[in-house]
Amino acid sequence: MKQMKFILTCAIFLSSFIGFSQDTLMVSKNDLVQKVTDKNLQLKITEKSYQSAKADYNQSNALFLPNINVSYTGISTTNPLMAFGSKLNQEILTQADFNPVLLNDPAKIQNFATKIEIQQPLINIDGLYERQAAKAKMEAFRLQTERTKEYLELEVSKAYMQLQLAYKAVKVLEKADVTGKANLKLVENYFKQGMLQKTDLLNVQVRVNEINNQLQYAKSNVQNASDYLAFLLNEDTNGKVFKPLEELENTISIESLNTEISENRKDIQAMNKSSEAYKKMIQSSKMGFLPKLNAFGSYELYDDKFLQTDAKGYLVGAQLSWNVFDGYKSIGKYNKAKADFQKAEVETEQYKKQSQLELNKTNRQLKDAENKVNLSQLAFEQSQEAFRIRQNRFAQGLEKTTDLLQSETQMIQKELEHLQAVFEYNFTKQYLQFLTK
Structure with a gap:
């Protein structure tokens, strides 16, 4: 009979372990970046736009072929x-x-x-310029596709760090839950001995329940982060949860700031190519007046x-x-092409200035994030020490229960704030790299 119970216990344990291993998938950042470039829907849409522009360019082969x-x-x-x-x-x-x-x-x-x-x-000189315009348009879509790929790599990196942060928050709150339950047990013993009032016991019980509630929210955030990663990878969630192979670091590495937008950035090159396409259409409209x-x-x-x-x-x-005269059709076509080109030039200039504005803002955000990390780390260390002192004094009957709970709450809050600050700094740094890439 004992042997049968042992076998059943092992079977239940193994089945639960297998189920967990099926639902939790260990992932690395590099694997996710590779998957998103192969499977992401937004990238596929952008690639189809490029293929459409390429087909338009191939149609211009009729200019040379019979x-x-x-x-x-x-x-x-x-x-x-x-x-x-x-x-x-x-x-x-x-x-x-x-x-x-x-x-x-x-x-x-x-x-x-x-x-x-x-x-x-x-x-057919006008056709030659139309072909050059189609080629510039195709190049613009190719560059935009590459920029979309870079953006998705950034988005995957952000989602991966959010997943790391969510797991770290769960870990912090699980530790807080253990500490809270230990304090509850201690308070219960004091209450039984008549050393504390019932209000003290109720306050600790409320605090334990609050931590438990926060822990459930943190676990939900893990699922939310996993769902978003699955969306980026174009995969069905089916209750799956991703778990990062690397944990979120508690420290940051400081890097020098880049203050200028590069003209070699893919999206800016795409805007320039788009302006070039409109310019070629002006020249094509001019050549349309020739035989x-x-x-x-x-x-x-x-x-x-x-x-x-x-x-x-x-x-x-x-x-x-x-075609000597076509009722101002050719003239209207030329004026339209000229207006479209001027509009494209203005839009390109505006986009460059907006990009520089975003870069300047991100540089300031990075400095603010660095300062926030340093201050939050100091605050966390101080709150740790304060909680340790109050916990020792409480065990000796020298501190109130409310003071201990307040100190514990502050310590957990400061640790979570520090982790959030590290996340914000690391993402801001990667976003800055994206803006200057």
């Missing part, structure tokens, strides 16, 4: 002109066909024509029987066309 069309047509007609022309194309015209009676009222004739047409652009030169040719096969090709002929030529 347009080839093949057709096969069958007709049956008594139309005088069509009948005469069909016989002429079939090379079966005779002297008798010039009889006015037959010309005016021909018999039904069938004609089957195979036609191969080729159109080859030669000189165009295109070559054309065709090879034709005719017969009065289906799929026969007894008669053959070809046609080659070139066309120089010049």
